[in-house]
Amino acid sequence: MEEWNQTTTGFFLLGILPPTKTGLLFFLLVVLIFLITLLGNSTMILLIWMNDHLHTPMYILLSQLSLMDLMNICSTVPKMAANFLSGSKSISLVGCGFQSFCFFLTAGGEGMLLVSMAIDRYVAICRPLHYPILMNKRMCLLMISGSWVSSSINSMVHTVYVLCMPYCKSRIINHFFCDISAILPLACMDTWAYECIVLFNTNLFLLVPFLGIMASYGRVLYAVHHTHSSQGRKKAFTTCSTHLTVVSFYYAPFVYTYLRPPSLHSPEEDKNLAVFYTILTPMLNPIIYSLRNQEVLGALQRVFGRLLSQKE
Numbered sequence: 563m564e565e566w567n568q569t570t571t572g573f574f575l576l577g578i579l580p581p582t583k584t585g586l587l588f589f590l591l592v593v594l595i596f597l598i599t600l601l602g603n604s605t606m607i608l609l610i611w612m613n614d615h616l617h618t619p620m621y622i623l624l625s626q627l628s629l630m631d632l633m634n635i636c637s638t639v640p641k642m643a644a645n646f647l648s649g650s651k652s653i654s655l656v657g658c659g660f661q662s663f664c665f666f667l668t669a670g671g672e673g674m675l676l677v678s679m680a681i682d683r684y685v686a687i688c689r690p691l692h693y694p695i696l697m698n699k700r701m702c703l704l705m706i707s708g709s710w711v712s713s714s715i716n717s718m719v720h721t722v723y724v725l726c727m728p729y730c731k732s733r734i735i736n737h738f739f740c741d742i743s744a745i746l747p748l749a750c751m752d753t754w755a756y757e758c759i760v761l762f763n764t765n766l767f768l769l770v771p772f773l774g775i776m777a778s779y780g781r782v783l784y785a786v787h788h789t790h791s792s793q794g795r796k797k798a799f800t801t802c803s804t805h806l807t808v809v810s811f812y813y814a815p816f817v818y819t820y821l822r823p824p825s826l827h828s829p830e831e832d833k834n835l836a837v838f839y840t841i842l843t844p845m846l847n848p849i850i851y852s853l854r855n856q857e858v859l860g861a862l863q864r865v866f867g868r869l870l871s872q873k874e
Contacts, residue, residue: 633667637668
């Protein structure tokens, strides 16, 4: 089982849940997080779709973020749960390719969406008179399509390349999904050039958007501090802190994992960090955005109010 020949068409995922009582406890916790994520993100998407006054660039971008979060967690947790319950650790080549594609798609796409949301807040707060012109429906659609198309092309190229690499070593992946950082050590070829490409992509889809987000919110806070009332400063600070909380949970483990030299990587550490951006962040996004957003809470109350009135 340790060594697979070249004709093998699948991999083994070691996973992150040990087959013990402690592992079962963590499994139940992961399932609970998965259900909360499904409920939270689905509710966010439906809420934005059902309420006309939420049909603004900010909330439309937020609905796309929720959609990517659903894709992210649905591509990893069900397979991890199935393997834990069955005792099997195998994953087919197609299944591994699907996980890899979804991972690259959501990683790059969410980075683009987050920077788009930061730009939207910058224009809304710093250029309010120009907001209807600069952030119209056409611009919103361009941002959304740009995020999906660019990340889809990027993920397709990486997925095809990774799955076509020759694997003459063990096909045991020390991870709970087909992460590129865990697959590359299994290849029986020099992957230095490809690792440089991954580093470039990390900078392009993660580090550059992160710097753009920080610059946008820094400019927003500076402008608000000098031009707005205390109430306006409080509202802007709440908005910025909400976004920066999401950004921190999403980017910090990502950047730490993929911007380190390969020699400093630890499989166990990489798995633990991956829990943040594949399981925890998709759950936290709708919670953070809804609990700290009066418009979303108001829309949710109106929907529940209509449902209760219909029952009566």
